[in-house]
Amino acid sequence: MIQNGDFLRAAGEARRFVELDPDLALARELLAQTEAMAGRRESALRQVDALAELEPRSTRAHVRAARAFTAAGDDRRACAHWRSLAELEGTPGARARAEGCVARATGSITVESGDPPPVFQVQVECDSQGRQCPEAGVVTPSGRVISRAAPFGAVPEGSLGVGLLSAPPGLYRTVLFGGDPQAKGRVHLVVHGRRATFSFSGGESTAVATTRIEERWGAPPESQPAGVVGPIASAADALGQLQQNFDLERAQRRWP
Numbered sequence: 256m257i258q259n260g261d262f263l264r265a266a267g268e269a270r271r272f273v274e275l276d277p278d279l280a281l282a283r284e285l286l287a288q289t290e291a292m293a294g295r296r297e298s299a300l301r302q303v304d305a306l307a308e309l310e311p312r313s314t315r316a317h318v319r320a321a322r323a324f325t326a327a328g329d330d331r332r333a334c335a336h337w338r339s340l341a342e343l344e345g346t347p348g349a350r351a352r353a354e355g356c357v358a359r360a361t362g363s364i365t366v367e368s369g370d371p372p373p374v375f376q377v378q379v380e381c382d383s384q385g386r387q388c389p390e391a392g393v394v395t396p397s398g399r400v401i402s403r404a405a406p407f408g409a410v411p412e413g414s415l416g417v418g419l420l421s422a423p424p425g426l427y428r429t430v431l432f433g434g435d436p437q438a439k440g441r442v443h444l445v446v447h448g449r450r451a452t453f454s455f456s457g458g459e460s461t462a463v464a465t466t467r468i469e470e471r472w473g474a475p476p477e478s479q480p481a482g483v484v485g486p487i488a489s490a491a492d493a494l495g496q497l498q499q500n501f502d503l504e505r506a507q508r509r510w511p
Contacts (some may be wrong), residue, residue: 256268260462263293264491272285272286275378277401278309284302284408287302288399288400288402288407291400291403292390292400292402292430294332300323300329304332306320311339317339317343318336318340319330320333321336321337321340323405325356325411326403330339333356334353334356334357339354347380350397351423364456371420373418374418374419374421374446375427376412376419377416377418378412379413379415380442380443381415381440383435383437386434386435387433388415388438389433389434389435389455390402390417390433392417392429392431393419393430394427394428408421422447426466427467427468428446428462429444429466430460431455432459434459436457437457438455438457439456440455442454442463446472447468
């Protein structure tokens, strides 16, 4: 259902999953992802918050919740999760994040987020004044739906975009949701340093671009016997190959 873009139906199934086992983290993850894409931001945020309550000692759960509430403009709840993270980790970096959140919330100083740079960035730019601009989400090869309200392994980008912190090989769909049907504009993608821009007309749930990332072996060195292909020598070489072998394409308006 998620891969086919049927987020409303997927959210209904995920809700029943949560009702069957409210303490199962996977069920709440699915509900958070699908509720966000169905345009029910507050419900998605409640699930992200509940995940942190289910796993109070999980640093990942608190980071995810803090990013989601930051994107929603809820500094009070965002700072609460950054403080929980600081207590769990006890590191200078974690404490600096908590203090930085309070500083941003009070407007006393601008502090860098401390997040690593995303490798898959999506930004939304709207031309239509007076119309609600859509938000961006990304359906990953594993079937996860990443958005600002459900930032699993991601960070907010700008006011409407999202950035994935990792993007392994596979097919990614960039989708728009929650906007005015008459909204128009552009979606800007930066994936492993490569850029592409796609126009859109209509801000309701629709796929605007597909990105296929493929991992390929490099060419054999000259010293290697003919016909023998060895693996890439280092992680840096592998990343270089990965970054060069993918395509950014306009998506079909209909889901497959």
